[in-house]
Amino acid sequence: MQATAKEFIIALDEGTTNAKAVVLDSRGKVIVKFSQPLAIQTPRDGWVEQSGEALVTASLAVIASAVATLARKTSPRWPSATSGKPPSAGIAAAGEPINAAITWQCTRSAAFCDTAASRSSGTAY
Numbered sequence: 001m002q003a004t005a006k007e008f009i010i011a012l013d014e015g016t017t018n019a020k021a022v023v024l025d026s027r028g029k030v031i032v033k034f035s036q037p038l039a040i041q042t043p044r045d046g047w048v049e050q051s052g053e054a055l056v057t058a059s060l061a062v063i064a065s066a067v068a069t070l071a072r073k074t075s076p077r078w079p080s081a082t083s084g085k086p087p088s089a090g091i092a093a094a095g096e097p098i099n100a101a102i103t104w105q106c107t108r109s110a111a112f113c114d115t116a117a118s119r120s121s122g123t124a125y
Contacts, residue, residue, distance in 0.1 A: 021062035052089035052097020
């Protein structure tokens with residue numbers, strides 16, 4: 001699909017500290033950026049979590065800001081999302097998070113991973 005001058009891309013990046021949305025034109029030029037901070041909780045030593053609801057809320061907020069900006073110009077054509085080390089959380093049937101999102105810094109599963117790696121006959125990932 002060939003982009004026209006009035007088409008835009010919204011890219012969403014959920015980072016460890018912020019949810020960010022960037023609007024780019026069809027040539028890749030950044031039009032506007034939005035960012036919403038994300039808090040990290042450490043309820044126990046070695047545990048690092050984020051609120052699943054806060055992740056969703058922050059992501060929706062920056063996307064809504066991007067869409068509102070584009071509404072004055074045109075509608076987005078190509079949505080995009082990225083996360084380098086995404087947190088994981090359970091999701092209920094109704095779509096809401098059922099637990100805190102475990103981040104990449106959390107060490108609570110380290111012992112399990114070490115045991116699995118020691119029992120592996122080959123490369124463990």
